[in-house]
Amino acid sequence: MTDRLRGNAAIVGVAEAGVGHVGGGVQPLDLMAEATRGALDDAGLRLSDVDALFTASSYYPMGALNVAEYLGIRPAYTDGTNVGGSSFIAHLGHAMAAVEAGRCEVALICYGSTQRSDGGLVTIAEPSPYERDFRPRLPLSAYALAAARHMHEYGTTREQLAGVAVAAREWARLNPAAYARDPLTVADVLESRMISSPLTLLDCCLVTDGAAAVVVTRADRAADSPKPGVFVLGAGEAHWHRTISQMPDLTVTAAADSGARAFAMAGLGPSDMDLLMLYDAFTVNTVLFLEDLGFCAKGEGGPFVESGAIRPGGTLPVNTNGGGLSYGHPGMYGMFLIVEAVRQLRGEAGARQVPGPQTALVHGNGGVLSHQATAVLGTAATL
Template sequence: MRSERVLRGTSAIVGVAESDLGEVGPGFTALDLTEQAAGRALDDAGLTISDVDAVFSHSAFYSMPTVTLAERMGIRPRYSDSTAMGGSSFVAHLRHAVAAIDAGLCEVALIAYGSNQRSASGGHVSSGSNHIPSYETPFGPRLPVSAYALAAARHMHEFGTTREALAEVAVAARRWAQLNPSAFERSELTVDDVLGSRMVSTPLTVRDCCLVTDGGGAVVVTSTERARDLPRPPVFYLGGAEAHWHSSISQLPDLTVTAASETGARAFDLAGLRPSDVDVVELYDAFTINTVLFLEDLGFCLKGEGGAFVDKGGIAPGGHLPVNTNGGGLSYGHPGMYGIFTLIESVRQLRGEAGDRQVLDAHVALAHGNGGMFSSQVTVLLGDESTL
């Protein structure tokens, strides 16, 4: 069997962009924002709609997302992928696009997402209705937050992780957001503010939870050969992995260990890298416990040491590891599904385009997506020219 290692460096991200963000108002649909982001990403790449021959998307707002988006934009793709794994889908789409390009199934892949969640509903919109009865239903969980609260409570019980440590995650995200003009929340935030805010699902307060915003994002991928002829510095795919162990949180055997422990190890192996080689980390931080668990599972610290790792500004600007440098889902924005924004920020950091939040000498980035109730996990490693 042909090894997946051959994909290292064969494709690159050549364009990224967001749509209008925050609260765009009732005049924009989710599809409008998806198209807007896609058009801007193609402009960023120096390509046009006629160059695109593959479309990747997932949506909770309209059916047949790739078919719908392609019709709207006038694309007639020869390859289409609407893999749906929740918020991690778009990171998985990158891995699928790289494989498709290497196989000759397409040449220019567009990955796009958009949501008007805040303007349309002001509340939670799931990435798909669950028509299968769950053993959890009689207990009336408030999903998804109750699932993540269970994990947080277990981590606190098993490892002595404190509420203050979880709050440090939210504070670090806000400090990065204060350096990002596009971030939705940029006001001052302290540990005491997080601890004293409204309880949503014990032990998580509202400041432990992601924002609800509008927004879209898009990523353009092509072969390394073609990428070098385009205007932006290519950001190369070095390795990636995806896994899912469960759907319902009650089926996760250990609430303190996610499938990121599998995807991280595989991605690093395929990329020929270690956690110590990573300069910037972009994680799906739907809740503060996500960041703690993913840092452990991806190998940046030992299991149970995530609380100490993030303490005292460890992942904030000036800390020992730059994490969620755009402000993350906790402060930058969270339009229903966040995964594509981990890719966009990784690319901007590796291209040196992040402005005041730019990480110096950033050559390797890790982007990690999460879907469902810690259900699907996808990890990719990206690098600049120096990593090939």
């Protein structure tokens, strides 16, 4: 039986703003407003059309109130769910349900950060009292534990992890908006400064400023938009732990559940996906999510990357904008996964365009591999 939510909502506008380094004096709300204006222009809509707001922030504990006040809107429906970088993929599913329930007509999902201009990381991650004495460098040390365990259990190599960063950089070199576009080799990644063994500096995402916004509306309104609608075919969420010491298995994430739920709603599977946007805060993320989402068997993520499958010209395009490793990473990256997937499905990606994609999977990660959110997107041909 077809899920009643499948394809009921469409993404009709996307935009980003300030990805990179905007400098002092610019606030996260400034960037969010700029991205919002761009996404509404892209959708052919006005700010007065927005009646629902979905947002999360590392800067503002009551982010939805701050954003609505700054934009001058009075939304009838508000969702400030904050589960880290996966929040916005989760919001996409929540907006889908709100549209179906008649709670809203035009939903705005937005995020912004000036963490590079502010001199470093802005985090909402409180250290666990049971982990504090070990003085972890969070979140990096948590991901390093997962990488070390995967290497131990499955023979994954440092070279294979480095291959994730190299693939991302090759895509970024095709994207004039990417922050890091210099050539990158496996040797460069291995020889960069060790941050938390086994992960070096170039195994880690960028620290940038940036904002992005997405406009979602009813599927039947998409035909009135100036650009082709991209339809939400499926969405799923899952979380199994908060702190890394409580993760049931360091080599298996809750993406195994969130992905299965999204695929079930969409009535599709991994073999039906034309491209993937995976939250690559660290190189190990891509390996784990390729496995847990069903694109290769557990333990085979490293060899899959090493085969060249995820690089330009490979069999499975992954993170075609350059990802968090090379495009940009303003603290909570999930919004940018959606933006790139929409552009690919519209055929707007320029030199990095994948030929004729009809489907895309976007997958967000929050906390320390804690919360996972997956969405399956498709063109009108998939309805």
